[in-house]
Amino acid sequence: MIPYKHDPWTNFSVEENRRAYEAALKKVEAELGGDFDLIVDGKRIKTDDKITSYNPSNKEQVIGTVSKAKREHAEEAMQAAWTAFEEWRKWSPKARAEILFRASAIVKRRRHEFSALMTLEAGKSWVEADGDTSEAIDFMEFYGRQMIQLAQGKPCNSSEFQHNEYNYQPVGVGFAVPPWNFPFAIMCGITVSALVTGNAVLLKPSSNTPIIAAKFVEVLEEAGLPKGVLNFIPGSGSEIGDYIVDHPKLSFVSFTGSREVGCRIYERAAKVQEGQQWLKRVVAEMGGKDTIIVDRDADLELAAQSIVKSAFGYSGQKCSACSRAIVHQDVYEQVLERTIELTKELPVGNPTDVHTFVGPVIDAGQFRSISEYIEIGKQEGSLRLGGEADDSTGYFIQPTIIADLDPNSRIMQEEIFGPVLGFSKAKDFEELLEIANNTDYALTGAIISNNREHLERARRDFQVGNLYLNRGCTGSIVGEQPFGGFKMSGTDAKAGGPDYLRNFLHAKTVSEAF
Numbered sequence: 007m008i009p010y011k012h013d014p015w016t017n018f019s020v021e022e023n024r025r026a027y028e029a030a031l032k033k034v035e036a037e038l039g040g041d042f043d044l045i046v047d048g049k050r051i052k053t054d055d056k057i058t059s060y061n062p063s064n065k066e067q068v069i070g071t072v073s074k075a076k077r078e079h080a081e082e083a084m085q086a087a088w089t090a091f092e093e094w095r096k097w098s099p100k101a102r103a104e105i106l107f108r109a110s111a112i113v114k115r116r117r118h119e120f121s122a123l124m125t126l127e128a129g130k131s132w133v134e135a136d137g138d139t140s141e142a143i144d145f146m147e148f149y150g151r152q153m154i155q156l157a158q159g160k161p162c163n164s165s166e167f168q169h170n171e172y173n174y175q176p177v178g179v180g181f182a183v184p185p186w187n188f189p190f191a192i193m194c195g196i197t198v199s200a201l202v203t204g205n206a207v208l209l210k211p212s213s214n215t216p217i218i219a220a221k222f223v224e225v226l227e228e229a230g231l232p233k234g235v236l237n238f239i240p241g242s243g244s245e246i247g248d249y250i251v252d253h254p255k256l257s258f259v260s261f262t263g264s265r266e267v268g269c270r271i272y273e274r275a276a277k278v279q280e281g282q283q284w285l286k287r288v289v290a291e292m293g294g295k296d297t298i299i300v301d302r303d304a305d306l307e308l309a310a311q312s313i314v315k316s317a318f319g320y321s322g323q324k325c326s327a328c329s330r331a332i333v334h335q336d337v338y339e340q341v342l343e344r345t346i347e348l349t350k351e352l353p354v355g356n357p358t359d360v361h362t363f364v365g366p367v368i369d370a371g372q373f374r375s376i377s378e379y380i381e382i383g384k385q386e387g388s389l390r391l392g393g394e395a396d397d398s399t400g401y402f403i404q405p406t407i408i409a410d411l412d413p414n415s416r417i418m419q420e421e422i423f424g425p426v427l428g429f430s431k432a433k434d435f436e437e438l439l440e441i442a443n444n445t446d447y448a449l450t451g452a453i454i455s456n457n458r459e460h461l462e463r464a465r466r467d468f469q470v471g472n473l474y475l476n477r478g479c480t481g482s483i484v485g486e487q488p489f490g491g492f493k494m495s496g497t498d499a500k501a502g503g504p505d506y507l508r509n510f511l512h513a514k515t516v517s518e519a520f
Contacts, residue, residue, distance in 0.1 A: 010151050013143040016136045017362055027132055028029040030118035034126060034406035042072045042122050044079055044240070047086035048233025050223050051079065057213050057240050060071050062129040062366040063400040065357045066188055069127045070217040075241035077249050080208070083237035084255055087179040088275055090234030095176045095204040097159035100214035102202050103150035109198075113139065120190055120218065121402045127215050128189050129366040129400075131357045132318045137219040143190035143485035147503065152507050153202045161233045161437040162515070169518050176204030177287070178257030181250045183271075185262045186368055187323045189215035191353055192224060195501055196260040196289075197236065203510040205257070208250060214368050216240045239467050254279040254452065258287035258510060265421070265494055268292035289509050291496040293325045293421045294449030296479050297442040298342035299464070300341050301435060301455035307452040308476065310344035312428070315480035316350060316452070321367050322425040325495070326450040326472070331429045332441045338431040342409055356400070366401040367424055373401040376424035379417065383408035383426065386415040392425070421447070435460050443469045449491030452479040467489040471498050
């Protein structure tokens with residue numbers, strides 16, 4: 007099969023593309039306020055209790071509502087998923103992959119509609135939303151092709167009188183728990199990877215962005231996914247999340263979100279419940295505290311550009327975002343001043359404007375948390391830019407740069423998940439690398455350097471799952487930079503990589519004697 011090539015992003019400098027996105031925004035805005043049901047075993051279920059999704063740029067604007075599942079709905083979904091699994095697992099991998107390809111084609115035709123919905127529901131700029139949609143398409147196409155390849159099994163040695171085979175089988179029923187910051191791409195990726203491998207799934211979307219998930223479930227239904235294979239059950243973690251993770255019939259959890267919740271899931275899933283016949287698998291991506299190192303002989307303009315784009319894209323609300331710049335003392339002031347200059351040029355505002363680079367943060371809770379960190383930063387270092395916050399109409403925080411921080415300060419150690427960038431200096435390359443590795447996380451990192459020996463040292467000793475040389479630390483592409491980290495960043499499952507689907511498969515050896 008021909009390898010899949012990355013879905014190209016939209017060029018919004020082309021007037022035709024701008025008009026198409028503006029039209030999509032108008033279409034989506036005209037349809038706001040819809041109510042979406044639970045979907046269990048193919049049946050629509052309305053509940054009195056609702057989850058309401060709001061526009062973070064305009065906090066009074068309702069994007070839509072979804073019915074909120076209770077434990078009885080989660081139990082019904084679990085039973086329906088196991089019933090559907092017994093037939094779904096027998097489908098050929100090619101037939102399952104073709105449903106993903108059909109869904110991908112539907113999304114491609116409606117890409118601006120999905121992106122525009124993310125602009126309104128998640129506060130994503132045009133470019134960020136389009137990239138999110140593109141990544142969702144990539145996941146469907148890539149995982150479909152990967153499953154077709156895995157269906158061939160792996161070669162085993164055989165003897166004259168014995169033939170051996172090594173094949174893969176689905177494991178059962180999984181629980182997909184996606185985040186709000188990539189409401190389409192990650193939600194899609196962790197769902198379809200489990201589906202295409204022959205498993206059934208219970209999907210609990212983020213309560214901040216449930217509408218995009220509801221729309222995608224409709225796409226999968228249109229593409230021909232059988233009833234019960236995917237059950238859509240929005241709800242709270244306390245009401246249904248723990249219940250499902252603890253369930254003796256659950257096979258695996260696929261989670262992306264906070265360290266706190268990820269560790270809780272990992273702990274609960276490890277406990278064997280009465281009647282449980284297997285060890286549950288957990289695929290977890292739990293965040294980062296990501297660093298860009300700037301060496302003494304680096305291209306300083308490249309360094310500043312890389313830091314700014316990595317730190318403030320989507321208001322820093324990425325687990326891969328650069329929240330720490332560690333700069334050699336000889337070039338520290340130059341890099342800091344240029345970073346400040348470039349940050350001042352960033353357009354901040356409502357992401358419905360094509361020119362906006364920095365939009366809102368997701369909700370009132372994040373707004374308060376980030377604002378508190380800025381106050382902490384003022385005590386720990388020197389506030390060089392930003393610090394202003396305004397939640398009068400939406401949740402807007404100006405891009406903030408705090409300099410002269412101790413590497414062990416809270417700003418340099420704790421995940422803030424907002425547009426806050428910390429600067430520290432180091433006396434030599436050894437210290438640059440030491441500071442880069444001094445956090446609990448190991449997700450992404452970058453080094454800007456023209457010293458070949460230092461680049462090679464970083465390859466070996468920079469403790470991150472995704473390392474980038476002479477570029478920013480965000481923007482991994484499915485199939486090109488498989489994504490995931492270790493330490494407290496998660497299980498390093500490498501989404502969009504050649505091994506990812508094996509998280510949802512059993513390997514089986516069959517030997518036949520002649």
